[in-house]
Amino acid sequence: MEHAISEKLKIVGELSEDAKEILTPEALEFLFNLHVQFNERRKTLLQNRQERQKNLDAGEKLDFLKETIEIREGNWTIAPLPEDLKDRRVEITGPAVDRKMVINALNSGAKMFMACFEDASTPTWENMIAGQINMRDSIRRTIQFTQPGTGKQYSLKENSAVLLVRPRGLHLLEKNVLVNNEPMSGSFFDFGLYFFHNAKEALARGTGPYFYLPKLESHLEARLWNDVFVFAQDYVGIPQGTIKATVLIETILAAFEMDEILYELKEHSAGLNCGRWDYIFSYIKRLRNQPDVILPDRGQVTMTVPFMKAYTSLCIQTCHKRNAPAMGGMAAQIPIKGDSLANEMAFEKVREDKRREATDGHDGTWVAHPGLVPVAMEQFDAVMKTPNQIHRKREDVVVTAEELVAVPEGTITEEGLRINASVGVQYIASWLRGNGAAPINNLMEDAATAEISRTQVWQWIRHEKGILDDGRKVTLELVYDILQEELAKIKNSVGEQVYQSGRYDEAAELFKSLIDQDEFVEFLTLPGYEKIS
Numbered sequence: 001m002e003h004a005i006s007e008k009l010k011i012v013g014e015l016s017e018d019a020k021e022i023l024t025p026e027a028l029e030f031l032f033n034l035h036v037q038f039n040e041r042r043k044t045l046l047q048n049r050q051e052r053q054k055n056l057d058a059g060e061k062l063d064f065l066k067e068t069i070e071i072r073e074g075n076w077t078i079a080p081l082p083e084d085l086k087d088r089r090v091e092i093t094g095p096a097v098d099r100k101m102v103i104n105a106l107n108s109g110a111k112m113f114m115a116c117f118e119d120a121s122t123p124t125w126e127n128m129i130a131g132q133i134n135m136r137d138s139i140r141r142t143i144q145f146t147q148p149g150t151g152k153q154y155s156l157k158e159n160s161a162v163l164l165v166r167p168r169g170l171h172l173l174e175k176n177v178l179v180n181n182e183p184m185s186g187s188f189f190d191f192g193l194y195f196f197h198n199a200k201e202a203l204a205r206g207t208g209p210y211f212y213l214p215k216l217e218s219h220l221e222a223r224l225w226n227d228v229f230v231f232a233q234d235y236v237g238i239p240q241g242t243i244k245a246t247v248l249i250e251t252i253l254a255a256f257e258m259d260e261i262l263y264e265l266k267e268h269s270a271g272l273n274c275g276r277w278d279y280i281f282s283y284i285k286r287l288r289n290q291p292d293v294i295l296p297d298r299g300q301v302t303m304t305v306p307f308m309k310a311y312t313s314l315c316i317q318t319c320h321k322r323n324a325p326a327m328g329g330m331a332a333q334i335p336i337k338g339d340s341l342a343n344e345m346a347f348e349k350v351r352e353d354k355r356r357e358a359t360d361g362h363d364g365t366w367v368a369h370p371g372l373v374p375v376a377m378e379q380f381d382a383v384m385k386t387p388n389q390i391h392r393k394r395e396d397v398v399v400t401a402e403e404l405v406a407v408p409e410g411t412i413t414e415e416g417l418r419i420n421a422s423v424g425v426q427y428i429a430s431w432l433r434g435n436g437a438a439p440i441n442n443l444m445e446d447a448a449t450a451e452i453s454r455t456q457v458w459q460w461i462r463h464e465k466g467i468l469d470d471g472r473k474v475t476l477e478l479v480y481d482i483l484q485e486e487l488a489k490i491k492n493s494v495g496e497q498v499y500q501s502g503r504y505d506e507a508a509e510l511f512k513s514l515i516d517q518d519e520f521v522e523f524l525t526l527p528g529y530e531k532i533s
């Protein structure tokens, strides 16, 4: 049902009691203004991404921008960090929609909690509203939860983590809010509502409106966000520079504009983060039609392969030069229940990953699960005796444009192809069911990791080097056969009833549609969004 709030603004989604608490007339007025001010620019920037893709398809070699050399060579820093953003050695992440998880994350012992409206969340209307309710109650420290069945009570402990919020990326829409009959941007919806309801309250409580910005592809996109922040701060009447945002460097194009992104946001910057999963996805996506670029099995693209090492090293050096934190990323391992040996192996992988990040000079890292907070903390505590390592300038690092795109060696295997097909479908099914973060094969999967799976399959089918180590070419027919076999295995493991209600066939259809078209679909969540409310 459509609710006309005014002639220019309509709510398509259900106006539940929760929605009414969040979508107040004043908050809607603010969203309306954000849309009117910034939506055309957002659309133009998305169009720029497509223009850039055309150039890359035509053989453009990526390089640092000529027109911004003065920024790269200039002597400037970001504005000083607020006290509660100086020590970020362990940050836990999780979907904003899961109320219990939000409380557990805030109580986990991690310094920060990044509440996600993006890749760990399916953006149903209900989820997005519930996430906003959870954020409002977290900032006010009134958030509580009772576990159905056991009656276990959850509420906040005294020293809870600092809250950071990740809105949806610029490409996603919120179809349940129409401004002038046009869906509004998911980014502005998530940012706008969180900011409007909580910025002043957060400040009064000694923290601030803090954000993570996902999937930026250029410094012009950072400029858009900066202008949104300036507008928003004026609108509610809080000092400029109050908002602090950490930009995820998780696209191959952004890696060439790290200085410029920090520069655009410098009054509002809280540094950069190496979002490794989207980065791998973006590397394949943007360079997919370059004849020499192809990646081996997902499992072989580790953080120590040259192009990943080059990117994280450059991120640390760039951030520290500008007095900005350089955050590490997410190891995919999560605790494994009922198998202590496998669990210890998973923990050791996380330890190794965090040790490398701390030693390289990252100022903190991400974990996906409370059980991993002490594991990551131990590694950072051992290396980082100060709140951060910004003083380690890593002037020894030299990274060239060629190193950022260097194609790693490795093999494509039938096993790798099967994992991509199976995990891709299982994740999409989970996403369609409303759960955007899922444990699959004892690894954390979210939209970014699923994007790698389907993009690899798309590319292996089309690339002349998409050949299995046993000599077989990866073809659509081979993938279809494997997909059928993997679906049968899934059905066997979850049972007929769960399979039928679990949207697996629909997920398989979506997966197929992503790999059988020559035209690459920019994000799997775009056709996915048409299948949810």
Ligand SMILES: CC(=O)SCCNC(=O)CCNC(=O)[C@H](O)C(C)(C)COP(=O)(O)OP(=O)(O)OC[C@H]1O[C@@H](n2cnc3c(N)ncnc32)[C@H](O)[C@@H]1OP(=O)(O)O
Pocket (backbone or CB within 6 Å): 092, 093, 094, 095, 100, 101, 102, 104, 105, 106, 108, 116, 119, 120, 277, 278, 330, 334, 335, 367, 368, 369, 370, 437, 438, 439, 443, 444, 445, 446, 448, 449
């Ligand atoms: C590439 C990227 O974008 S990474 C960032 C986005 N991804 C994420 O944020 C994923 C975060 N992680 C998760 O969502 C979860 O850990 C999952 C889905 C991977 C696994 O969840 P589950 O299967 O529920 O884990 P598990 O059964 O071990 O949970 C045990 C307890 O830990 C809690 N828990 C698990 N993960 C988290 C988390 N990230 N934050 C807070 N609490 C958590 C559960 O709430 C549960 O609490 P309880 O004992 O009070 O009931």
Ligand SMILES: O=CC(=O)O
Pocket (backbone or CB within 6 Å): 119, 248, 250, 274, 275, 276, 277, 278, 279, 329, 330, 448
């Ligand atoms: O957002 C994080 C990533 O790895 O992608």
Ligand SMILES: [Mg+2]
Pocket (backbone or CB within 6 Å): 119, 214, 248, 250, 275, 277, 278, 448
């Ligand atoms: Mg990401």
